[in-house]
Amino acid sequence: MRAGESLPARSVQVTLADVVRWSGAIDDYTPIHFDAAAANARGMPGPLVNGTWKAAVLARLLSDWAGESATLTRLSCRYRHPDLVGAQLTCGGTVTAVTPTGGVDEVECELWVADAGGKRTVTGTATLRVRRREATDPGPVTLATEELKAALKVGSEAGRFTYPITLADLDRYREAVGDPALGHEYAPPAYFGVLDPVERRELQLDPTLDLVPYARTGGGNAFNEVEYERPLRAGDVITVATSYTDVYERDGRAGRLLFRVRTNHLYDQQGALVARTRMGHVLAFDLGRRIA
């Protein structure tokens, strides 16, 4: 977390059911929040969203963003404009300061709720206390050694494989997924995951992990991403060039995590680039259990 960082904005549509639940939860039955006639009598076109509900949504935005290692210690909101029930609202925020104190960072944020026209109907500030991961001295131990990077050929092409795509392949995939769009000639968006030589065990650099002298305790795919120049389709013959682009480690709940990120370039039968993918894999190691 750094000053200037934006919190991921989130959209919420407030329903009458939301505000009725909220009234029940906080035991506040002010009729302006659920009774249209009462709202009209006050000159409003309809029931108004509780300010405290909007504050709660901002608190949720913060806690979802900051995760389990953070505690929200202060939240202050100013209700600048009313919002009508049914409104489409967007919540967001920005980190304004990060102050380290002991093992904890004090993180100051500015928050806002905006209506569909972009008008800020709530502005607020908050303080989070975020525990820093204990700086256990990793000593000379690193998993992402130069030796491992060299074995994974980081930065240069590790292999090249060719996969024809038939309609039968696409339909077998759709049947497995439960996608009823059988017979459609264009490949589903996540089909890039099938055209990966590492998932298919055709490009196997796993023995390089024997270079890591610690007990492996878990792992799996961390992320998969694609950007297409055009959709893949039945009849394509795709050549995939794979390179490892990044090998790094950090501490996580499961121990020391080793990330290996590879990039695939997918070329069609004319040699044109069709897609680029990034595939991230993570392995957890117990640094307390050294193996020969």
Place this chain on the structure above:
Amino acid sequence: MNVRYADLAVGDWLPALVKVPTTEQLVRYAGAAHDFARIHYDHAHAVSRGFDGVIVHGLLKAAFLGQLVTTWCGPGAWVRRFGVQYRRVDFPAQLLICHGQVVAKHEENGQPAVDLELWTENPRQQVTTRGTATVVFTTPEEVKA
């Protein structure tokens, strides 16, 4: 279903897609994707790795989110960018609900496009996969090869 670009607004929800993956489905996916990692079909192996049983392929969850998007946008649009992060494991015979929401409307190379946030949720209402997609509202035939 075919949504119309003009009708879309930031904040719109995609109709949720409900899945209950089965072990048969995992095996079918393993075959369709040529992904034979044992954690997805060998119970004893999964238990030895500390799980209660076999786990759903991350890329199958990605495929579910892909189905959520293509069912919603129909053949008049295509997915230009798509990405997922795996946050928690999911198990077969458990509810997996796929959600999506429009977070931006913009132009992509002069063509109408939307950005989506996507996620899967388990029966404890925890987000197990988080994703994003950019959908361009031209037919695939209109995309320059």
